[in-house]
Amino acid sequence: xxxxxxxxxxxxxxxxxxxxxxxxxxxxxxxxxxxxxxxxxxxxxxxxxxxxxxxxxxxxxxxxxxxxxxxxxxxxxxxxxxxxxxxxxxxxxxxxxxxxxxxxxxxxxxxxxxxxxxxxxxxxxxxxxxxxxxxxxxxxxxxxxxxxxxxxxxxxxxxxxxxxxxxxxxxxxxxxxxxxxxxxxxxxxxxxxxxxxx
Amino acid sequence: xxxxxxxxxxxxxxxxxxxxxxxxxxxxxxxxxxxxxxxxxxxxxxxxxxxxxxxxxxxxxxxxxxxxxxxxxxxxxxxxxxxxxxxxxxxxxxxxxxxxxxxxxxxxxxxxxxxxxxxxxxxxxxxxxxxxxxxxxxxxxxxxxxxxxxxxxxxxxxxxxxxxxxxxxxxxxxxxxxxxxxxxxxxxxxxxxxxxxxxxxxxxxxxxxxxxxxxxxxxxxxxxxxxxxxxxxxxxxxxxxxxxxxxxxxxxxxxxxxxxxxxxxxxxxxxxxxxxxxxxxxxxxxxxxxxxxxxxxxxxxxxxxxxxxxxxxxxxxxxxxxxxxxxxxxxxxxxxxxxxxxxxxxxxxxxxxxxxxxxxxxxxxxxxxx
Numbered sequence: 001x002x003x004x005x006x007x008x009x010x011x012x013x014x015x016x017x018x019x020x021x022x023x024x025x026x027x028x029x030x031x032x033x034x035x036x037x038x039x040x041x042x043x044x045x046x047x048x049x050x051x052x053x054x055x056x057x058x059x060x061x062x063x064x065x066x067x068x069x070x071x072x073x074x075x076x077x078x079x080x081x082x083x084x085x086x087x088x089x090x091x092x093x094x095x096x097x098x099x100x101x102x103x104x105x106x107x108x109x110x111x112x113x114x115x116x117x118x119x120x121x122x123x124x125x126x127x128x129x130x131x132x133x134x135x136x137x138x139x140x141x142x143x144x145x146x147x148x149x150x151x152x153x154x155x156x157x158x159x160x161x162x163x164x165x166x167x168x169x170x171x172x173x174x175x176x177x178x179x180x181x182x183x184x185x186x187x188x189x190x191x192x193x194x195x196x197x198x
Numbered sequence: 199x200x201x202x203x204x205x206x207x208x209x210x211x212x213x214x215x216x217x218x219x220x221x222x223x224x225x226x227x228x229x230x231x232x233x234x235x236x237x238x239x240x241x242x243x244x245x246x247x248x249x250x251x252x253x254x255x256x257x258x259x260x261x262x263x264x265x266x267x268x269x270x271x272x273x274x275x276x277x278x279x280x281x282x283x284x285x286x287x288x289x290x291x292x293x294x295x296x297x298x299x300x301x302x303x304x305x306x307x308x309x310x311x312x313x314x315x316x317x318x319x320x321x322x323x324x325x326x327x328x329x330x331x332x333x334x335x336x337x338x339x340x341x342x343x344x345x346x347x348x349x350x351x352x353x354x355x356x357x358x359x360x361x362x363x364x365x366x367x368x369x370x371x372x373x374x375x376x377x378x379x380x381x382x383x384x385x386x387x388x389x390x391x392x393x394x395x396x397x398x399x400x401x402x403x404x405x406x407x408x409x410x411x412x413x414x415x416x417x418x419x420x421x422x423x424x425x426x427x428x429x430x431x432x433x434x435x436x437x438x439x440x441x442x443x444x445x446x447x448x449x450x451x452x453x454x455x456x457x458x459x460x461x462x463x464x465x466x467x468x469x470x471x472x473x474x475x476x477x478x479x480x481x482x483x484x485x486x487x488x489x490x491x492x493x494x495x496x497x498x499x500x501x502x503x504x505x506x507x508x509x510x511x512x513x514x515x516x517x518x519x520x521x522x523x524x525x526x527x528x529x530x531x532x533x534x535x536x537x538x539x540x541x542x543x544x545x546x547x548x549x550x551x552x553x554x555x556x557x558x559x560x561x562x563x564x565x566x567x568x
Contacts, residue, residue: 077322108431131321
């Protein structure tokens with residue numbers, strides 16, 4: 001029959017040659033391709049021991065920053081909560097008492113600050129609304145997997161920054177981040193947990 | 199024969215003609231325009247110190263300065279300087295320029311800067327944020343940046359009596375609270391001490407404001423200088439829900455606004471009209487002591503302007519009726535057709551007129567090209 005396209009291959013029933021008949025050369029060729037991949041760089045990573053670099057502007061979990069003296073920056077102004085499209089943030093304000101000046105920067109502070117991580121859509125509007133540079137979304141940490149409902153609402157115990165392991169975003173490009181990771185892995189920056197290199 | 203009929207004065211405010219009674223101020227005339235047509239609300243000059251229910255208030259903050267382009271029909275000269283609209287009385291045939299004059303808007307920018315010189319800008323902490331007149335004024339008329347580098351004057355916060363707290367740092371010296379104490383209560387114990395840069399609101403020797411109507415100074419304060427101690431840091435204004443309510447009270451009208459957080463009344467204030475002014479002052483018992491829903495008869499939710507942050511997160515998105523921008527624009531640019539021209543049916547005349555019009559159009563386009 002006349003071929004309308006030239007895509008289909010014409011089959012022939014011609015006799016195979018000796019080399020083709022013993023199969024071994026074809027098997028060897030196939031094995032060579034397979035074995036070649038053993039020596040190539042792997043495309044997969046061993047998550048969760050190894051984590052991929054997410055970029056400097058990745059929006060992960062929230063952190064409530066402290067200032068250089070270790071005082072909480074948040075003043076419970078409520079702008080993050082009013083900006084939040086998912087209504088995930090709630091807070092209760094409290095007046096700073098005398099003698100607490102080393103704990104809180106402003107006259108007023110958030111006694112309770114809760115983020116519902118199930119509601120949160122990680123849009124970063126709270127970060128933008130904050131007039132005191134208190135709330136940030138970490139670029140290097142996710143919200144971990146949870147199994148219970150009460151693990152979903154994060155209070156101040158989880159959100160407030162640890163002064164011994166401060167959250168700093170020094171790297172703004174992939175190269176900078178890579179260089180920093182190398183430093184951390186080598187132990188040049190000791191106070192930060194070494195993060196895996198992609 | 200004396201004419202005892204009330205005369206009517208005609209003035210032009212931003213191109214809008216309005217008839218008012220003699221003795222009206224420019225500010226009041228502007229408010230009459232906005233009351234008649236709510237779309238002209240933005241024309242009304244801002245007021246920081248002027249408070250219609252308080253006699254003698256106004257003329258201090260200079261926020262409401264306007265240009266009078268024509269003094270009156272008899273004397274058509276413009277007034278040499280910008281005049282405060284809240285204390286300047288109208289004259290027949292007066293032409294006032296407010297937002298139509300760029301010099302006025304530029305002046306207002308300067309006024310904002312002056313008012314903010316010693317203002318701490320601690321809005322994230324301040325309880326007044328969200329219903330603060332200075333915040334609105336600075337947002338609408340001010341510039342985003344400050345040029346002020348010197349140290350601002352600061353004061354310790356003071357407790358005036360058991361209910362009112364004074365943050366002198368935030369005060370803009372509008373004198374409203376002084377007039378309130380003079381006119382609403384029967385004894386005033388606070389006032390403005392010092393002069394010029396050193397002027398401050400105070401009680402001289404720490405004295406408590408102890409009067410049944412003393413709480414009203416909180417409502418009249420345009421900034422967060424006088425705040426409710428029972429409401430201090432309880433909640434942000436825009437997270438609480440205002441509800442109109444009334445009760446039987448032998449001292450005041452008992453008509454108030456309750457501010458709810460969930461089921462709990464966290465604050466009671468007097469009702470404010472669209473200019474942020476209280477017409478019916480309430481007593482301290484209503485304001486500070488009746489903080490249970492069972493004390494009140496609920497009338498319904500307070501009307502809050504859509505532009506206000508207080509309305510944030512209060513209504514479902516599908517029930518909010520947004521103004522149709524296109525319709526508004528069309529309405530603002532609509533020109534009525536001139537029907538005074540004679541109606542011509544004669545063919546010959548129409549032909550001649552059209553030729554004439556064509557010639558005119560050709561000449562116009564030629565003139566534009568050259």
